Amino acid sequence: MSNYKMNTKCVQAGYTPGNGEPRQIPIIQSTTFKYDTSEDMGKLFDLEAEGYFYSRLQNPTNDYVAAKIAELEGGTAAMLTSSGQAANFFALFNICESGSHIVSSSSIYGGTFNLISVTMAKMGIDVTFVSPDCTEEELNAAFQDNTRAVFGETIANPALTVLDIEKFAKAAHEHGVPLIVDNTFPTPVNCRPIEWGADIVTHSTTKYMDGHGAAVGGAIVDSGNFDWMAHKDKFPGLCTVDETYHGVVYAERFGKEGAFITKCTAQLMRDLGCVQSPQSAFMLNLGLESLHVRMPRHVENAQAVAEFLEQHEKVAYVNYSGLPSNQYYERAKKYMPNGGCGVVSFELKGGRKAAEAFMKQLKLAAIETHVADARTCCLNPATSTHRQMTEEQLIAAGVPAGLVRISCGLEDKEDLIADLKQALEAIN
Numbered sequence: 523m524s525n526y527k528m529n530t531k532c533v534q535a536g537y538t539p540g541n542g543e544p545r546q547i548p549i550i551q552s553t554t555f556k557y558d559t560s561e562d563m564g565k566l567f568d569l570e571a572e573g574y575f576y577s578r579l580q581n582p583t584n585d586y587v588a589a590k591i592a593e594l595e596g597g598t599a600a601m602l603t604s605s606g607q608a609a610n611f612f613a614l615f616n617i618c619e620s621g622s623h624i625v626s627s628s629s630i631y632g633g634t635f636n637l638i639s640v641t642m643a644k645m646g647i648d649v650t651f652v653s654p655d656c657t658e659e660e661l662n663a664a665f666q667d668n669t670r671a672v673f674g675e676t677i678a679n680p681a682l683t684v685l686d687i688e689k690f691a692k693a694a695h696e697h698g699v700p701l702i703v704d705n706t707f708p709t710p711v712n713c714r715p716i717e718w719g720a721d722i723v724t725h726s727t728t729k730y731m732d733g734h735g736a737a738v739g740g741a742i743v744d745s746g747n748f749d750w751m752a753h754k755d756k757f758p759g760l761c762t763v764d765e766t767y768h769g770v771v772y773a774e775r776f777g778k779e780g781a782f783i784t785k786c787t788a789q790l791m792r793d794l795g796c797v798q799s800p801q802s803a804f805m806l807n808l809g810l811e812s813l814h815v816r817m818p819r820h821v822e823n824a825q826a827v828a829e830f831l832e833q834h835e836k837v838a839y840v841n842y843s844g845l846p847s848n849q850y851y852e853r854a855k856k857y858m859p860n861g862g863c864g865v866v867s868f869e870l871k872g873g874r875k876a877a878e879a880f881m882k883q884l885k886l887a888a889i890e891t892h893v894a895d896a897r898t899c900c901l902n903p904a905t906s907t908h909r910q911m912t913e914e915q916l917i918a919a920g921v922p923a924g925l926v927r928i929s930c931g932l933e934d935k936e937d938l939i940a941d942l943k944q945a946l947e948a949i950n
């Protein structure tokens with residue numbers, strides 16, 4: 523499949539049925555798998571043979587879908603997780619441990635901010651947050667001897683800042699660590715971070731990849747480019763023996779192409795169990811089959827909505843990198859020439875009170891803690907997803923109290939604009 527274009531891969535990559543086999547991906551709804559001999563099964567436990575023994579670690583349905591996502595991102599291996607949160611946690615925890623340090627863009631999803639700054643801190647993993655717009659000197663100054671990963675989001679949720687992937691990749695590589703990019707918002711249809719130097723790509727597949735608000739899920743993709751053995755001292759988990767698998771050294775046995783995902787499955791899935799159900803993987807695949815058709819429509823609707831909002835008197839400013847007035851316009855053009863995503867945010871001049879009045883009046887756009895769905899939805903982050911943040915943290919994350927995030931769905935853009943127009947009129 524790797525020679526085919528994106529549109530073809532969205533539809534067909536990951537699963538090719540043989541003669542007389544099901545055309546659609548089979549849902550292998552089985553917790554366990556049968557073997558003829560204990561020796562056969564033993565080889566799986568020693569990671570000497572490929573195969574399935576228990577669906578907490580791997581399941582064929584999930585693997586078909588993960589293989590498709592690996593192809594879409596241009597990676598060498600991938601795995602599904604139970605959620606985007608699990609994907610980002612696993613991607614980081616696969617190479618970090620107590621005493622490690624992460625350099626992260628400060629402009630990231632609220633859940634990921636909490637994960638890194640609170641929960642991972644309790645595990646003894648430190649973080650230094652940097653502005654996505656920091657200078658190269660500021661970025662380099664954030665690294666420490668114990669830094670093990672750099673993290674950022676291609677388009678941040680909900681601040682919609684655009685990551686300078688090349689700059690962050692360069693700094694990461696100069697310090698001998700990988701760049702992990704959460705590519706949830708643009709999806710590989712609009713941006714392929716690996717082509718710009720990212721080493722690991724993560725997704726909340728809950729968003730555009732599923733695209734119908736049907737199944738929570740996540741994915742991790744390895745580019746296969748990072749040379750773990752060249753930085754052996756930093757990544758003992760990949761470069762020294764794992765006694766729980768009879769002394770396997772992941773980076774030696776599975777090479778650059780497979781070490782990261784194999785270790786992540788064999789250790790973190792085994793021990794933490796954040797597996798995606800095969801039912802959800804099946805639904806995710808249905809979404810992926812139309813991802814390349816849906817993304818351009820999400821972008822078209824968002825562009826129209828952003829242009830409408832920008833000229834409205836009650837709107838202080840609009841955040842959408844497709845607007846020439848946006849500070850990320852040029853960067854977005856470089857990394858996402860076909861547009862970014864369907865999410866637009868804007869600040870109402872009346873602040874928190876105006877946001878409340880506006881939200882109440884919406885008819886077509888529903889109030890939801892969600893984005894990237896076929897149906898348009900709206901959210902005031904300060905009173906929902908980001909409510910654990912202090913006023914200072916809200917500002918640092920680019921989410922002031924009057925900010926509204928709208929995720930433009932696949933409806934007719936004229937209907938969407940009419941709905942926003944009447945809701946704006948209701949603010950006094």
Ligand SMILES: *Cc1c(COP(=O)(O)O)cnc(C)c1O
Pocket residue numbers: 605606607608610631633634675678679704706707725726727728729738739740
């Ligand atoms: C939603 C989201 C997550 C978390 O994903 P879940 O599937 O909700 O766990 C992570 N990163 C980004 C950019 C998101 O939008």
